[in-house]
Amino acid sequence: xxxxxxxxxxxxxxxxxxxxxxxxxxxxxxxxxxxxxxxxxxxxxxxxxxxxxxxxxxxxxxxxxxxxxxxxxxxxxxxxxxxxxxxxxxxxxxxxxxxxxxxxxxxxxxxxxxxxxxxxxxxxxxxxxxxxxxxxxxxxxxxxxxxxxxxxxxxxxxxxxxxxxxxxxxxxxxxxxxxxxxxxxxxxxxxxxxxxxxxxxxxxxxxxxxxxxxxxxxxxxxxxxxxxxxxxxxxxxxxxxxxxxxxxxxxxxxxxxxxxxxxxxxxxxxxxxxxxxxxxxxxxxxxxxxx
Amino acid sequence: xxxxxxxxxxxxxxxxxxxxxxxxxxxxxxxxxxxxxxxxxxxxxxxxxxxxxxxxxxxxxxxxxxxxxxxxxxxxxxxxxxxxxxxxxxxxxxxxxxxxxxxxxxxxxxxxxxxxxxxxxxxxxxxxxxxxxxxxxxxxxxxxxxxxxxxxxxxxxxxxxxxxxxxxxxxxxxxxxxxxxxxxxxxxxxxxxxxxxxxxxxxxxxxxxxxxxxxxxxxxxxxxxxxxxxxxxxxxxxxxxxxxxxxxxxxxxxxxxxxxxxxxxxxxxxxxxxxxxxxxx
Amino acid sequence: xxxxxxxxxxxxxxxxxxxxxxxxxxxxxxxxxxxxxxxxxxxxxxxxxxxxxxxxxxxxxxxxxxxxxxxxxxxxxxxxxxxxxxxxxxxxxxxxxxxxxxxxxxxxxxxxxxxxxxxxxxxxxxxxxxxxxxxxxxxxxxxxxxxxxxxxxxxxxxxxxxxxxxxxxxxxxxxxxxxxxxxxxxxxxxxxxxxxxxxxxxxxxxxxxxxxxxxxxxxxxxxxxxxxxxxxxxxxxxxxxxxxxxxxxxxxxxxxxxxxxxxxxxxxxxxxxxxxxxxxxxxxxxxxxxxxxxxxxxxxxxxxxxxxxxxxxxxxxxxxxxxxxxxxxxxxxxxxxxxxxxxxxxxxxxxxxxxxxxxxxxxxxxxxxxxxxxxxxxxxxxx
Numbered sequence: 026x027x028x029x030x031x032x033x034x035x036x037x038x039x040x041x042x043x044x045x046x047x048x049x050x051x052x053x054x055x056x057x058x059x060x061x062x063x064x065x066x067x068x069x070x071x072x073x074x075x076x077x078x079x080x081x082x083x084x085x086x087x088x089x090x091x092x093x094x095x096x097x098x099x100x101x102x103x104x105x106x107x108x109x110x111x112x113x114x115x116x117x118x119x120x121x122x123x124x125x126x127x128x129x130x131x132x133x134x135x136x137x138x139x140x141x142x143x144x145x146x147x148x149x150x151x152x153x154x155x156x157x158x159x160x161x162x163x164x165x166x167x168x169x170x171x172x173x174x175x176x177x178x179x180x181x182x183x184x185x186x187x188x189x190x191x192x193x194x195x196x197x198x199x200x201x202x203x204x205x206x207x208x209x210x211x212x213x214x215x216x217x218x219x220x221x222x223x224x225x226x227x228x229x230x231x232x233x234x235x236x237x238x239x240x241x242x243x244x245x246x247x248x249x250x251x252x253x254x255x256x257x258x259x260x261x262x263x264x265x266x267x268x269x270x271x272x273x274x275x276x277x278x279x280x281x282x283x284x285x286x287x288x289x290x291x292x293x294x295x296x297x298x299x300x301x302x303x304x305x306x307x308x309x310x311x312x313x314x315x316x
Numbered sequence: 317x318x319x320x321x322x323x324x325x326x327x328x329x330x331x332x333x334x335x336x337x338x339x340x341x342x343x344x345x346x347x348x349x350x351x352x353x354x355x356x357x358x359x360x361x362x363x364x365x366x367x368x369x370x371x372x373x374x375x376x377x378x379x380x381x382x383x384x385x386x387x388x389x390x391x392x393x394x395x396x397x398x399x400x401x402x403x404x405x406x407x408x409x410x411x412x413x414x415x416x417x418x419x420x421x422x423x424x425x426x427x428x429x430x431x432x433x434x435x436x437x438x439x440x441x442x443x444x445x446x447x448x449x450x451x452x453x454x455x456x457x458x459x460x461x462x463x464x465x466x467x468x469x470x471x472x473x474x475x476x477x478x479x480x481x482x483x484x485x486x487x488x489x490x491x492x493x494x495x496x497x498x499x500x501x502x503x504x505x506x507x508x509x510x511x512x513x514x515x516x517x518x519x520x521x522x523x524x525x526x527x528x529x530x531x532x533x534x535x536x537x538x539x540x541x542x543x544x545x546x547x548x549x550x551x552x553x554x555x556x557x558x559x560x561x562x563x564x565x566x567x568x569x570x571x572x573x574x575x576x577x578x579x580x581x582x583x584x585x586x587x588x589x590x591x592x593x594x595x596x597x
Numbered sequence: 598x599x600x601x602x603x604x605x606x607x608x609x610x611x612x613x614x615x616x617x618x619x620x621x622x623x624x625x626x627x628x629x630x631x632x633x634x635x636x637x638x639x640x641x642x643x644x645x646x647x648x649x650x651x652x653x654x655x656x657x658x659x660x661x662x663x664x665x666x667x668x669x670x671x672x673x674x675x676x677x678x679x680x681x682x683x684x685x686x687x688x689x690x691x692x693x694x695x696x697x698x699x700x701x702x703x704x705x706x707x708x709x710x711x712x713x714x715x716x717x718x719x720x721x722x723x724x725x726x727x728x729x730x731x732x733x734x735x736x737x738x739x740x741x742x743x744x745x746x747x748x749x750x751x752x753x754x755x756x757x758x759x760x761x762x763x764x765x766x767x768x769x770x771x772x773x774x775x776x777x778x779x780x781x782x783x784x785x786x787x788x789x790x791x792x793x794x795x796x797x798x799x800x801x802x803x804x805x806x807x808x809x810x811x812x813x814x815x816x817x818x819x820x821x822x823x824x825x826x827x828x829x830x831x832x833x834x835x836x837x838x839x840x841x842x843x844x845x846x847x848x849x850x851x852x853x854x855x856x857x858x859x860x861x862x863x864x865x866x867x868x869x870x871x872x873x874x875x876x877x878x879x880x881x882x883x884x885x886x887x888x889x890x891x892x893x894x895x896x897x898x899x900x901x902x903x904x905x906x907x908x909x910x911x912x913x914x915x916x917x918x919x920x921x922x923x924x925x926x927x928x929x930x931x932x933x934x935x936x937x938x939x940x941x942x943x944x945x946x947x948x949x950x951x952x953x954x955x956x957x958x959x960x961x962x963x964x965x966x967x968x969x970x971x972x973x974x975x976x977x978x979x980x
Binding site for chain 3: 489491492494495496497498499500501502503505510513514
Binding site: 029032033035036037039040041043044047048050051052054055058108111112115116122124126127128129130131132133134135136137138139140141143144145147148155187244245247248250251254255268269270272273276277282285286289290292293296297300 | 325328329332333335336337338339342343346360407408410411413414415417418420430434436437438439440441442443444445446447448449450451452467468470471474475478502503504507528531532534535539548549552553555562565566569572573576577579580581583584
């Protein structure tokens with residue numbers, strides 16, 4: 026089309042430039058800072074070459090935080106998917122239930138995670154909170170929610186599942202509701218029971234949405250921060266310390282800005298690579314299964 | 317077999333519903349407690365387990381010592397969230413329209429790359445940006461200011477707006493734009509007079525996502541503000557670390573989540589009209 | 598390709614004001630448009646006919662300004678329109694998917710282009726009156742497009758493009774999404790509306806030869822992005838420039854079969870033998886591709902027989918698909934008849950209606966005599 030260039034720019038440039046300005050400068054700045062020895066004692070961009078990166082490679086706390094992050098994220102997202110899908114299936118065909126449950130289940134997702142974390146902290150308080158009351162009722166005795174690593178991890182996962190299962194629920198329910206009816210009628214005519222219908226018809230048909238939902242949730246879950254900060258502070262010890270939290274401590278608490286910057290850059294690169302690989306593989310599985 | 321399954325379904329839904337509602341109920345009853353209701357173990361029912369009191373709630377709005385200022389942070393959150401959402405939505409919709417309608421080519425970079433660039437900003441872990449933002453805003457004198465926060469939030473919310481609106485625009489046939497252009501509209505007028513009026517559902521979804529993500533942010537507000545400008549989530553959490561009693565904590569927490577719960581109701585009504593189910597991706 | 602010029606300019610009232618030269622989009626085999634050269638009159642009706650994906654829509658979009666070209670020019674009144682942005686050209690376009698502004702009612706839909714051009718309120722009212730009466734939309738002015746039927750929506754789209762002071766009106770298969778009855782009705786309306794177009798050129802794209810015939814006017818045959826033939830409707834019908842043109846401009850497509858002329862006889866595969874008709878007498882003996890329309894193949898007679906593969910009923914005619922030892926032949930007859938499949942059927946051809954084409958390049962060599970063409974005998978040789 027003639028005379029279009031001016032308009033192409035009018036639409037794209039404002040947003041693009043603003044985003045680049047706000048994101049690129051900090052990014053480049055961080056990279057530069059990562060080569061400096063900026064900390065509380067020596068502020069400023071004094072060049073120290075790759076010292077920070079060398080230190081990072083030997084920093085087992087950093088690498089362990091990555092594996093902890095992976096555990097927490099994968100477990101949470103898997104649970105959210107299974108529960109969300111299960112709930113969506115339960116509610117799929119009952120119209121009356123659908124409206125009520127949709128509002129009800131929507132609520133956790135709309136709450137401020139950090140504020141809910143404050144409430145969860147009181148709930149999981151080992152002597153004054155209702156969680157141990159419930160545990161006692163079910164015959165488990167006092168559970169060391171926040172003082173034993175395994176339980177602390179479980180608390181983090183439970184909170185995340187509470188908060189974000191609704192996301193999966195809503196997305197998957199919308200997907201189920203938009204499925205065409207014909208394959209299900211065909212399955213019914215073929216005499217397939219509910220389980221066979223699920224595995225042969227429902228689940229494959231939901232593959233695209235599954236992939237999309239998983240990718241979105243994995244990306245968002247990898248940024249988990251508030252829960253750790255408010256409830257466990259990375260503890261007990263460092264058992265729930267995610268990479269983000271560790272960098273936060275190093276950078277904004279210990280004020281080792283230069284080192285934290287190098288951690289950030291490394292973390293970012295790892296996340297981009299990992300998430301891109303995961304996203305592309307999921308999409309590949311999707312494409313293959315469609316054939 | 318059938319009635320048993322049905323029972324199982326209902327039980328499952330009930331169990332999950334209880335799980336969903338439990339934290340709120342706990343916070344609610346806790347907000348009416350006094351020291352007695354807390355220090356001797358968990359209590360649940362007012363008047364039966366403990367003596368209820370309105371102290372916490374009164375403290376929220378009062379200005380005497382021992383009370384918490386919620387109104388200030390609440391207002392700040394409102395201003396920052398709405399401004400950043402509005403700007404992000406505006407800029408993001410423009411970008412999304414461009415990416416949906418035009419073919420961009422700058423060397424090897426094409427539409428798909430540009431879209432990926434915008435959307436992939438969501439991968440950025442907050443902490444990676446927090447440190448440079450901290451330094452740079454400090455340098456610009458924008459730490460602890462509303463403007464500084466709004467700028468930062470734009471970077472977070474713009475990708476969301478682009479993501480939702482690109483998909484939405486792709487579902488509007490290009491022939492509609494073409495007809496407007498043939499009728500004498502420049503591409504911008506076609507966007508403004510024809511496509512935008514027909515994009516309300518998409519804008520609502522994008523707007524809600526922006527507002528929710530903006531309102532709920534803690535990390536950036538926490539690292540980039542201190543005393544002058546406090547946002548609601550930060551205010552609540554700062555209560556956590558001091559000697560604030562549980563009941564004040566619960567009351568403040570409940571107040572802060574109420575607005576979005578209202579939004580949740582509105583969203584559900586909108587969903588029911590069938591408008592969003594296709595756009596949610 | 599040679600420049601395609603309309604051979605007969607009986608009425609030289611119209612200058613050829615639209616000149617398209619060497620228009621190309623894309624390259625090689627998959628070019629959307631390849632070296633299109635056309636001259637179109639300032640006013641009147643031009644039908645662009647071609648199969649799906651022949652490039653009709655692309656060509657229309659180029660004329661509207663919605664599609665960029667890789668090379669070529671498009672002049673109107675001496676000005677290169679390609680340099681004018683689409684929103685500054687005065688063009689109207691009607692799509693095959695009914696496109697109206699969903700958020701406006703019919704009145705605002707039609708008035709939209711007028712308001713954009715800054716026309717005064719009274720003048721707009723006048724034009725709305727005129728167009729709504731013309732297209733019978735008076736009762737629907739306050740309704741929204743989604744409250745109207747397909748035919749009404751298309752009328753609204755048409756009204757909006759007519760109400761403008763445009764010099765070019767483009768219609769891209771506007772009837773293809775309507776039901777049969779509506780199509781017939783609107784075709785008649787179109788003919789009426791465009792018949793006396795003195796101040797604008799109507800370009801109508803379609804796959805159906807019938808619509809071209811109803812609209813009369815000039816015809817451009819498009820195939821795989823190339824102009825195969827251009828000329829007045831009657832010329833293209835009676836003298837298709839080549840095999841492709843003959844196939845496209847007939848529905849069912851013209852039957853084509855190979856044969857040889859020798860000793861005053863035409864021999865066709867499958868044993869069919871015809872006495873060479875008078876209009877083909879001047880052809881040298883040898884191989885040719887012969888063409889005959891389905892309507893000129895008759896049931897009965899002793900000329901040949903074939904297996905009936907399929908019989909379909911099209912409205913009020915019956916179409917028979919025959920297989921003559923591997924050679925296909927399609928026969929069209931009036932009325933609705935029932936046939937047993939796999940029956941053996943006798944048929945014959947009207948020799949006086951045979952066309953002859955060159956075997957190598959498919960060009961027209963000889964065409965049947967047309968009694969109605971005053972003073973002219975059959976046309977031998979190329980255009």
